[in-house]
Amino acid sequence: MEQNNNYFDIDTxxxxxxxxxxxxxxxxxxFWGGIVxxxxxxxxxxxxxxxxxxxxxxxxxxxxxxxxxxxxKSGTKTYSNAKASGFVTDAMIEKINKLVxxxxxxFYLEEVTDEKLETGLYKGLMEALGDPYSEYYTAxxxxxxxxxxEGIYYGIGAYVSLDKETSLPKIAGVFKNSPAEEAGxxxxxxxxxxxxxxxxxxxxxxxxxxxxxxxxxxxxxTVIRGGEELDLVATRxxxxxxxxxxxxxxxxxxxxxxxxxxxxxxNQFITAMEDLYAQGMKxxxxxxRANPGGNLVTVVQIAQNLLPEGTIVYTEDKEGNRRTYxxxxxxxxxxxxxxxxxxxxxxxxxxLAGAIQDYKKGTLVGTTTFGKGxxxxxxxxxxxxSAIKMxxxxxFTPNGRNIHKVGIEPDIECAFDGELYYDxxxxxxxxxxxxxxxxxxxxx
Numbered sequence: 249m250e251q252n253n254n255y256f257d258i259d260t261x262x263x264x265x266x267x268x269x270x271x272x273x274x275x276x277x278x279f280w281g282g283i284v285x286x287x288x289x290x291x292x293x294x295x296x297x298x299x300x301x302x303x304x305x306x307x308x309x310x311x312x313x314x315x316x317x318x319x320x321k322s323g324t325k326t327y328s329n330a331k332a333s334g335f336v337t338d339a340m341i342e343k344i345n346k347l348v349x350x351x352x353x354x355f356y357l358e359e360v361t362d363e364k365l366e367t368g369l370y371k372g373l374m375e376a377l378g379d380p381y382s383e384y385y386t387a388x389x390x391x392x393x394x395x396x397x398e399g400i401y402y403g404i405g406a407y408v409s410l411d412k413e414t415s416l417p418k419i420a421g422v423f424k425n426s427p428a429e430e431a432g433x434x435x436x437x438x439x440x441x442x443x444x445x446x447x448x449x450x451x452x453x454x455x456x457x458x459x460x461x462x463x464x465x466x467x468x469x470t471v472i473r474g475g476e477e478l479d480l481v482a483t484r485x486x487x488x489x490x491x492x493x494x495x496x497x498x499x500x501x502x503x504x505x506x507x508x509x510x511x512x513x514x515n516q517f518i519t520a521m522e523d524l525y526a527q528g529m530k531x532x533x534x535x536x537r538a539n540p541g542g543n544l545v546t547v548v549q550i551a552q553n554l555l556p557e558g559t560i561v562y563t564e565d566k567e568g569n570r571r572t573y574x575x576x577x578x579x580x581x582x583x584x585x586x587x588x589x590x591x592x593x594x595x596x597x598x599x600l601a602g603a604i605q606d607y608k609k610g611t612l613v614g615t616t617t618f619g620k621g622x623x624x625x626x627x628x629x630x631x632x633x634s635a636i637k638m639x640x641x642x643x644f645t646p647n648g649r650n651i652h653k654v655g656i657e658p659d660i661e662c663a664f665d666g667e668l669y670y671d672x673x674x675x676x677x678x679x680x681x682x683x684x685x686x687x688x689x690x691x692x
Contacts, residue, residue, distance in 0.1 A: 392456070403456075407507075423487065440470045501688075502527070503533045535680070538593065553579045584691050585609055590617070621651045663679075
């Protein structure tokens with residue numbers, strides 16, 4: 249990931265590569281009734297906490313203590329010498345100090361450090377935006393994101409995204425031969441608990457940071473699958489994230505799966521295309537299912553190896569300023585193309601699928617995509633290694649479509665059959681089979 253470059257949420261924030269496929273979930277009414285009641289109780293408590301953090305964290309606390317201005321009172325730090333700057337007023341600083349003192353002196357459940365409270369202020373500031381894609385990263389969280397974009401990290405090998413219906417984190421994809429796959433995790437499993445701690449109301453970064461950990465340690469994920477609650481234990485280990493997989497399917501059909509658009513993806517994609525052409529590829533299936541997104545620069549580079557001359561995507565910010573990304577067309581694909589998409593295909597994968605559809609360079613097969621048509625940028629904000637991710641613009645397909653909260657509809661609808669896919673004796677990927685059927689027709 250390139251700092252200060254626009255990129256699409258890697259949702260974010262995944263700990264591995266996609267291998268599983270989404271499948272329909274049938275909710276159990278009685279079970280979900282209990283879950284909803286529990287969530288409402290949790291939400292009431294969370295709202296109180298968020299209100300406290302929000303009032304404390306509304307402004308950017310510039311010059312909030314100069315290192316020498318902190319004094320000790322009742323075992324806590326106060327910031328009487330801090331200077332107000334910009335939005336922050338003396339009254340706000342006084343209120344924050346009172347809140348800190350009250351928490352340290354009276355909060356019953358656990359000891360709270362000043363560091364944790366300070367982080368809460370910054371996170372509260374970003375939460376006040378009401379945007380699930382804008383958030384504050386501690387130095388450790390930011391480092392994890394950088395490591396993930398470079399393709400190597402320690403975890404269980406699963407993508408995590410946010411489920412729109414329940415607001416719970418869910419498994420968006422599972423890396424082949426990963427600890428997640430070995431533990432029995434599947435795409436669309438809702439993550440209810442991580443080592444016994446509830447995930448509801450947590451950011452994706454917070455959930456993923458709990459799932460990651462030291463190599464060879466274990467983590468227990470309590471997931472909801474088809475209305476049933478399952479405890480699945482995975483052993484963390486080093487995960488290398490080859491974001492592109494390729495193979496020949498026979499009859500001259502090549503297959504490339506892109507699981508994420510990271511720094512390493514472009515070269516992996518070009519290499520895969522060269523290898524498939526060398527093996528006699530006459531048509532291509534490009535699999536973007538469960539691809540949560542990634543770097544804008546990366547998806548543009550890959551699109552330049554597929555599209556004709558013209559616009560790939562353009563963005564517009566709050567002032568209406570437009571930035572356009574184009575293809576020269578000198579690497580336009582000249583063989584039939586079928587693109588697989590589903591409800592977990594988001595942001596950067598939607599850019600690529602949308603551009604291919606607008607130029608009629610390929611046929612989209614599957615189900616409607618997630619619908620994330622906004623752009624985030626990640627910027628370091630302090631010498632301490634922390635950073636923020638913030639939504640800064642919307643993106644549009646070459647034909648001017650903004651697909652945010654709408655998604656991209658496939659040219660050919662084809663649902664995924666989870667029962668057939670997870671059949672241990674004769675697994676069948678119904679969407680891939682449909683893509684092969686369509687591609688054969690185009691190759692005639």
